[in-house]
Amino acid sequence: MALDIVIMAAGKGTRMKSARPKVLHRLAGRSLLQHVVDTAATLKADRTVAITGHGAAQVEAAFAGAGLAFVRQEPQLGTGHAVQQAVPQLHDEGTTLILNGDVPLIEADTLAKLVHACGGKSLALLTVVLDDPTGYGRIVRSGDSVGGLVEAIVEHKDANEAQRRIREVYTGVMAAPTALLKRWLANLKNDNAQKEYYLTDVVAMAVAERVRVVATHAHDETEVLGINSPAQLADLERRYQRRQADALMEAGVRLADPGRFDLRGELTCGQDVEIDVNCVFEGRVELGNNVRIASHCVIRNCRIADNAVIHSFTHIDGEALGARVGAGALVGPFARLRPGAELAEEVHIGNFVEVKNSTLARGAKANHLAYLGDATVGERVNYGAGSITANYDGANKHRTVLGDDVHVGSNCVLVAPITVGAGATIGAGSTVSKDVPPGQLTVARAKAASLPGWTRPLKAKK
The missing domain is CATH 3.90.550.10 (Spore Coat Polysaccharide Biosynthesis Protein SpsA; Chain A)
Known part of the structure; x- marks a missing residue:
């Protein structure tokens, strides 16, 4: 029929x-x-x-x-x-x-x-x-x-x-x-x-x-219930969200306040997951066992493994490529993971760090004010505050490869394509545009110069 x-x-x-x-x-x-x-x-x-x-x-x-x-x-x-x-x-x-x-x-x-x-x-x-x-x-x-x-x-x-x-x-x-x-x-x-x-x-x-x-x-x-006004739409939104929150709590998820929770897609959770207030989940999100999501996070199209912690005000948007956070990783606060970000176990991504289309191996750290785009980062790498990968030449994207145990000092620019060998150190303030040999210190910055007699310009008096 x-x-x-x-x-x-x-x-x-x-x-x-x-x-x-x-x-x-x-x-x-x-x-x-x-x-x-x-x-x-x-x-x-x-x-x-x-x-x-x-x-x-x-x-x-x-x-x-x-x-x-x-x-x-x-x-x-x-x-x-x-x-x-x-x-x-x-x-x-x-x-x-x-x-x-x-x-x-x-x-x-x-x-x-x-x-x-x-x-x-x-x-x-x-x-x-x-x-x-x-x-x-x-x-x-x-x-x-x-x-x-x-x-x-x-x-x-x-x-x-x-x-x-x-x-x-x-x-x-x-x-x-x-x-x-x-x-x-x-x-x-x-x-x-x-x-x-x-x-x-x-x-x-x-x-x-x-x-x-x-x-x-x-x-x-x-x-x-039908929708005829913005007030009715808002009312139904809260009813729907409360229904989803109740289902999650029935399954064992700890929500700090089910009235301040938004799910705009599909969320699956392991055991002992904790979600603080004002978090928004979109697309498909998977949370492993013992994951903790702090307040005011937006997470979309991402898999987060066991024991990871996402600190407050972190924004993760995997879009079509997805994003992955490994077991025991720490992300945030105020961090941003973009499509193709893949963090292995025990990776640390700190405040105001952005990661896009990059993989970070076990134990790698970028703790402050940094950008990693189109990068392959080895184990135990320490990526300094203020450092960036210059991955775009105005027409094409290029990749940066950092070997295991690399140390990148603060305020460095790595001009891709570039490979930094295992155990190498990049001195603070360096702009590096050539491959770096393993195990060596590389410094690429202009020699400091002081100009005697120089005076700062003054505004003209009216």
Whole structure:
């Protein structure tokens, strides 16, 4: 039996007060629509159709290559009108699942249950009971109890006072037999206060035809909350982050304050991991056993091995290449690891040190105010404060190789390409542009000169 998924993503989102289409606003590092698309993908539908409208070109460009079919709703004349635009894309038989692009946290198992409840024969609605149902369509049943048969959905703006007291609401998600849905959509009317075509009117049509209307329930309110304003987006962000924080603590991770934790990707942790406040994890991050992350760190696409310590205000961004921190390494505070940074065991990277596309072998140290770019650093190297690898000639990148036990003094410039032999010492203040032999002291700096009688220039008096 064919399964088609329709995602409504045409709304303007006026209350967001933004030039960006509402469904492209971000929650936990991904757009609202991306959350929905990713969840929908787990159902392995035969076809997924996104309905765009406001900012259609932006939305479609953002999801080019995602395997979606696009249809446009122009102008926007209601939810029923939106789904009407998708009808030519739907199979003749099977089930159509209708989702909303601004309801990002809907869960895959909830959708699977809804599709199963439909079974290609019944109209299945996803509902939830809210303390404050303002703005949502109310579920009207034949009896007073929640277990009565569904007779209709009444939109908030069309509901009377008694109906507005109903707390069970329609979430905007339904699964319907595709053949019946197509017929119902063709018969929608706009004789309501807003002169719009409501998708919810298909419920009354189903009841009139004695088609079974069933309801399945969402796990909780958070799962089905939609986004209409920056305040709602911020609220859902914190709910989502607290959910992730709770899961990590349940697995044994120690969070100093779960209210000040942000995960915008995938985080896996070993035993006895400690994470201080205001840390942000993005992309894919792996933390080994006994890792300690101090406060105010941003870590993206990185693997951090057992017993490593990341001190406060460190920024690690591995991007596509990734970054790796070895067992027992110390990084920070105020350090930056960029793509291709690979630190072996017991490496020390100190305050205001930047490492990019470089490998540092066991026990190497760069403790202060230094830059290592496109470098291969041997074991036990000591890299002095203020020293840099000059790896870029204006057109191409070049590599610096430091052998084991090299000592680079403070304020040195190593002009790549260059190799410094094992055990060599570079004197402080040197600019070295030629290979350095092993085991020797190399000093490359101008002889100091003092000029008698020289006076410092003075500002001209006005």
